[in-house]
Amino acid sequence: MSEAYSPTAGMQNGFDMALLNTLDAQERSIVERRQRLLGSAYKLMYQHPVQFVRAEGVHMYDPQGNEYLDCYNNVPSVGHCHPRVAEAVSKQIATLNTHTRYMNESLLDYTEQLIETFRSDLGSVMYTCTGSEAVDLAMRIAKFNTGGTGIIVTEYAYHGITSAVAAISTTMGKHVPVDLHVRTVRAPDAYRAGPNVDVGARLANDIDAAVEDMERHGIKFAAFIADSLFSTDGLLTDSVGFLKPAIEAVHKHGGLYIADEVQPGFGRTGSHMWGFQRHGIHPDLVVMGKPMGNGLPIAGVVAKPQLLEEFGRKIRYFNTFAGNPVCISAAQAVLDVIRDEKLMHNSKVVGDYLLSGFKEIAKCYPQIGDVRGAGLYLAVEFVKDQESKEVDRDITLQVVNGLRERRVLMSTTGRGENSLKIRPLLPFQIEHADVLLNRFEETMKEVVRNA
The missing domain is CATH 3.90.1150.10 (Aspartate Aminotransferase, domain 1)
Structure with missing residues (x-):
């Protein structure tokens, strides 16, 4: 993969500091203060922020x-500042906000409703504060259950910012090295592949080859993770069903499929609540994040319960404010609004x-x-x-x-x-x-x- 884009250090559509003098005095002051106080890793969008x-x-x-x-x-x-979400959050934060080591039925009520949007084989939820944490946790669960360490992603994937997740996010540029146990496959890009290429079959074949290469290097395959709409690969939506042979290949090799629903989930595709459902496939783990609480920090992993049984007995996991009552109230309001407002x-x-x-x-x-x-x-x-x-x-x-x-x-x-x-x-x-x-x-x- 080529080097990240130098003017904006890898951020697409980022503001180039070389254009600072094109801004008016107030804008320049804000940009300069940001640079000084937040550091150069923080980027602004657009040529004119x-x-x-x-x-x-x-x-x-x-x-x-x-x-x-x-x-x-x-x-x-x-929607920004949705009144039902704002009211639910305001009421809850004025009442109680604490961690999940105390009994709280609102957490359970929401979890039951969330699970109802999936097939019955996905029956447990573990909460996090961010999508990156959710992906990190899903990889831990996959590696624990398979005994493997090998992860397959697409050539231009992005899944988050923790050290472990950045190491599988191939969009990050050469200064964020991809983990040695990661293999990449071509994204199912029907437009660039051409009309005579079955991108689903090609993806399945690429997964076969990636697993074979892992095994040649003494690496056991653990999981394939993909955004169901391949958002960073260019948003790849056609044709419906192309993921099915890929997931069959993953399971054939004893790996797990992690569906990254941070962007496709919560009804965005219109036809289904979750992006992977468009393809008629059944993931082992589903990660969700940003849209879940309409801006509040709540995310999670939905899993087949059997994947969490031994993991939960042997691995200590606690995330202090994951699934806290305030964020759960926001998530409940979001789910209600999606349903009630159709x-x-x-x-x-x-x-x-x-x-x-x-x-x-x-x-x-x-x-x-x-x-x-x-x-x-x-x-x-x-x-x-x-x-x-x-x-x-x-x-x-x-x-x-x-x-x-x-x-x-x-x-x-x-x-x-x-x-x-x-x-x-x-x-x-x-x-x-x-x-x-x-x-x-x-x-x-x-x-x-x-x-």
């Missing part, structure tokens, strides 16, 4: 009161509308190589040539930053940084979709005109 002071629903507002359409932030999944159905309807709209616009622009999506998660991929499919990172960044100036927020994804990462909040309506499509088309016209 933006400041927000409040948010509501699918909009965010800058200090001047300008309204921005949020098509990016999946953490407040049911947000999964909304994700399907509005997502299909956006997908159709982007495809219609793409007919006028040869710079757009592919449009794909599932529910309210879409990608528009830019290329220099329709035949060669050579990536066009420059136009992608121009479009992202052009949309930012039109007060629409999104970012980029994919190894080539050449796909728009379009991830609206779940309450997104048709009227918001029309604003997004109109401003996207305006931006395309300007970018092409100035090329």
